[in-house]
Amino acid sequence: MPELLDPALIFLIPAAFLAGAVDAVVGGGGLIQIPALFAAYPAQAAATLFGTNKCASIVGTASAARRYLRQVRLPWATVLPAMLAAFACAFSGAMAVAWLPRAALRPLLFVLLLAALVHTLRRPDFGAAHQPRHSGRAGLLPALGLGGLIGFYDGFFGPGTGSFLIFLFVRQFGFDFLHASASAKLVNVATNLAALCYFVPHGHWLPAVALAMALANGTGAQLGARLALRYGNVFVRRLFLLSVSLLLLRFAWDTLTA
Secondary structure, three states: OHHHHOOOHHHHHHHHHHHHHHHHHHOOOHHHHHHHHHHHOOOOOHHHHHHHHHHHHHHHHHHHHHHHHHHOOOOHHHHHHHHHHHHHHHHHHHHHOOOOOHHHHHHHHHHHHHHHHHHHHHOOOOOOOOOOOOOHHHHHHHHHHHHHHHHHHHHHOOOOHHHHHHHHHHHHHOOOHHHHHHHHHHHHHHHHHHHHHHHOOOOOOOHHHHHHHHHHHHHHHHHHHHHHHHHHHHHHHHHHHHHHHHHHHHHHHHHHHO
């Protein structure tokens, strides 16, 4: 394929590797990968670049999820409903890209991310212990709500999805940061798959570029998941705070320069 000779891949492959590594721990890979795609292909349609990003991201999230599942025991009564709702709503979010003003979300997302950052900083013990709550039937509706809301957002917009998922799994379900990160990867697999069910059949992707970036993203995700499992909860928390801070700076800049 001619795309495999594209010189932009020299820049995109390292970006995808780094995005996969960061995303496997705390999410936020889109903060790296999406701007890289837009910089490499400024004339391409946005939907095509988002579809290419999802193709690369799903390999990374699936790879990280597989590694987490080997060592982290998850409460499936919460995680599985969240995955199903996320899949359903992410497809709707992907379709909404064509008719909703995405830029209008930036100020709201800035406020939500800032609230998550302040809440986490003010409580040093936040996410330190894994004490799941809302289990069984009592947790079904909250899990569906979390999955549906974040699923729509990921299909529609994307950046920060992993960070929002981790925060909500800790805040609403009592997970520690390591279990929240592992759960977030599984929900992300569902949202990425749903978005691809829309983007790929409509031709919104660059196949060869997506393949090259997917291999790099998956390799980076393996490294990120290994680091998270090795260094544990404190490492994930610190990287979460850094990731959210960078997302805040990004959204602030986009809002001011829009």
